[in-house]
Amino acid sequence: MTSTPPDLVPAGEPAPATRPEPESAILPEPESAILPEPESAILPEPAAAVPSPPAESPAVQKVIARLTAAAKYRDVHPETVADLVRREGRATGDAAELERRVRARLHKVAALHLLTARPAALRKALDRADLDDPQSRRDWCRQVLAGHFSTAERLPDLDVFYPTLFGLVPPPETVADIACALNPFTVPWLREVSDARYVGYDFNATFVELGNAFLARTHPECEIRHEEVLTDGHRVSADLGLLLKTYHCMEGRRPGAGLALVDGLACRHVVVSFPTRAMNGRAAVFVPRHVEELAELARDRGWSWSRATLASEDLVAIHKE
16 A cells, blocks of 8 residues: 555545744844844943053162161151152162252251150150149140240240131031141140140141140140152141241252142141241241132132231231031
């Protein structure tokens, strides 16, 4: 018997009805089948990468390591030393020349020669001093203040210094004294006109330790912090900021640094002072230029400013509020 091929129908038999293909079997291409490219699939161009700071040269690394470990600079904040090395390193790649240049800069910046008293002797004297009696405390503080060139200059005007300064600004609750050196020993005079909490800042650990030892015995609500305020990442906040005879020193260290600091301080008011005479006894001819810089900054920012002059010191107050 011959089998019937599957595609043929035997003769004499009716052809089977052709079953129509259901409509659902031939589906039109759904619109959703052709999906538009999602927005997330078309990624935007990546933002330009922030360039990394250039790697420090071997000379810079070597000099930073040598000077931060040197006994002569052990009290200077490491960030101060590193900042000076990096800046001087732009001018030379020779390690010996770089170290020579930085040591010369450190002599001016640290200004250790302005401290005529020996820190160890001051600390011993502090431990023995009678600080309970207000008049004895003031007399002893005058002796300490005479041991630094800057605060010694202020001694003739010390009794009227803070009344004059606080006459320029509204009463503050907090005072930040930038590059304070031995100025914490004037807090007894500050207390005659204000109860504000006093916080000093200095990159020299010698001044920080002396100031904190004194304040711990006399005004424990106050303190001194070992910080370098000119490097990135430091922000000082207070009602009143003080830059007493230090603005022009900052400008000498890095042009524009003093002005940038005044601008960036998170303080409602900032008082900047200048000596009326240079160290050689002559008139301080650099002062008018710096005063005009501060006045121009105030004008540009929409701030006001005021001024007062004592025999030994010129005071400029910047009012940010």
